[in-house]
Amino acid sequence: MTATSPRRSWLAYLAAFLGCGSLIGVLCFHFPQLMTSKDFRQVYSEAFARHLLLAGLIAAFVLGTLAVLRGRNRRVALLGVASATLAVLLGGSNVQFDAIGKTPYSLGLDWFVISLFFSALVFVPLERFLGREQSPLRPQWRTDLSYFFMSHVLxxxxxxxxxxxxxxxxxxxxxxxxxxxxxxxxxxxxxxxxxxxxxxxxxxxxxxxxxxxxxxxxxxxxxxxxxxxxxxxxxxxxxxxxxxxxxxxxxxxxxxxxxxxxxxxxxxxxxxxxxxxxxxxxxxxxxxxxxxxxxxxxxxxxxxxxxxxxxxxxxxxxxxxxxxxxxxxxxxxxxxxxxxxxxxxxxxxxxxxxxxxxxxxxxxxxxxxx
Structure with missing residues (x-):
């Protein structure tokens, strides 16, 4: 990043992460048999998933709005707000779902979202205070996030x-x-x-x-x-x-x-x-x-x-x-x-x-x- 490059906004990227994650969560409620893992569903409760989804939606709206008002990484922030808005329109944390059917496979998106959320929640602060100085948004972080997605979803x-x-x-x-x-x-x-x-x-x-x-x-x-x-x-x-x-x-x-x-x-x-x-x-x-x-x-x-x-x-x-x-x-x-x-x-x-x-x-x- 050069001296003239705009600084990345933590608020904007957090809003995008939480907004997109919330949208995936709502889709998991709509299509549980295709998008959630049968084995992983036994680890968490429906109430836990709804509370986590509600927290993600609120945080995405608040952080995204703050980032837009600050004028930094507005497109990224708006992505988070737009994703959260679409998630609310699709039912939000009150989304209903039918009985879960059986399929020989699933995408396991619930495993991806929850694993990413808690891994980031634990290791980002640890690396901030106990590691070599570098931003979590370091070069090629998007590539490694894609690998994280691939390894969990597939x-x-x-x-x-x-x-x-x-x-x-x-x-x-x-x-x-x-x-x-x-x-x-x-x-x-x-x-x-x-x-x-x-x-x-x-x-x-x-x-x-x-x-x-x-x-x-x-x-x-x-x-x-x-x-x-x-x-x-x-x-x-x-x-x-x-x-x-x-x-x-x-x-x-x-x-x-x-x-x-x-x-x-x-x-x-x-x-x-x-x-x-x-x-x-x-x-x-x-x-x-x-x-x-x-x-x-x-x-x-x-x-x-x-x-x-x-x-x-x-x-x-x-x-x-x-x-x-x-x-x-x-x-x-x-x-x-x-x-x-x-x-x-x-x-x-x-x-x-x-x-x-x-x-x-x-x-x-x-x-x-x-």
């Missing part, structure tokens, strides 16, 4: 595809005796074992992403972000999402872990994936040797050839210790620059980045653009 389609493939393979490799022994273990122990085996499988695949040229072409998209924050972790190519979920779910299905243990692992993945990329520069001390935390994973994303083969684990540093890829700099040191070594090799924008692996000629090594 999650059910991805899970259908992954579950179908992993279930078929698991059926071929099923060991009833081993499954019975694992399922006889306490649930907390199943969870810990599941985390270890899943992290080991993902770390091995992660290392392959860096060292096999055609796999690196997909993984380079994730490493192309030059700004680390809670939103940057969402930048993952669709093909990589499918491959990684398959590699992680397959060992858990083959070994027969209880659904509750697997669900607990999925919750951990969601929390730790956001936290590991977050712009939160807190000295966690000895905990960095037990759990993958921001500084640990930030060094995996550093724009430095010396780190291209380090810190592949997603949950447990002990996995990297076993693989010989564990490395941490002296306490308090953080990367100064992130991204692939050759910045020009990865284009900007979600569509260009999704097409890039199929257009670029194969690299000689997976590290040439790390």
């Amino acid at each position: 999650v059910q389609f991805i899970l259908i595809l992954v579950t179908a493939s992993t279930s078929a393979l698991a059926g071929l490799a099923a060991f009833p005796g081993l499954k019975a022994q694992i399922q006889a273990l306490p649930l907390w122990l199943q969870f810990l074992i599941a985390v270890f085996f899943a992290d080991l499988a993902q770390a091995l695949l992660h290392r392959a992403y860096h060292n096999i040229p055609w796999l690196w072409r997909f993984h380079a998209v994730h490493h192309s972000s030059r700004h680390m924050d809670w939103l940057a972790g969402s930048r993952v190519h669709f093909v990589e999402i499918v491959l990684t979920r398959s590699a992680v779910l397959l060992p858990l299905l083959v070994l027969g872990f209880a659904p509750a243990a697997v669900n607990a692992y999925v919750v951990l993945v969601g929390i730790q994936a956001v936290l590991a990329h977050a712009n939160v520069r807190v000295p966690f001390g000895w905990l960095e040797y037990l759990l993958v935390l921001p500084r640990y994973h930030h060094w995996h994303h550093v724009r430095d050839r010396a780190w291209v083969d380090k810190n592949y684990a997603i949950h447990l540093p002990v996995v990297d210790m076993l693989m010989g890829t564990f490395q941490l700099p002296p306490r308090g040191e953080w990367p100064q620059e992130y991204g692939v070594l050759k910045l020009e090799t990865v284009p900007d924008g979600i569509w260009q980045q999704h097409l890039m692996p199929f257009q670029r000629p194969p690299a000689k090594t997976g590290h040439e653009t790390v």
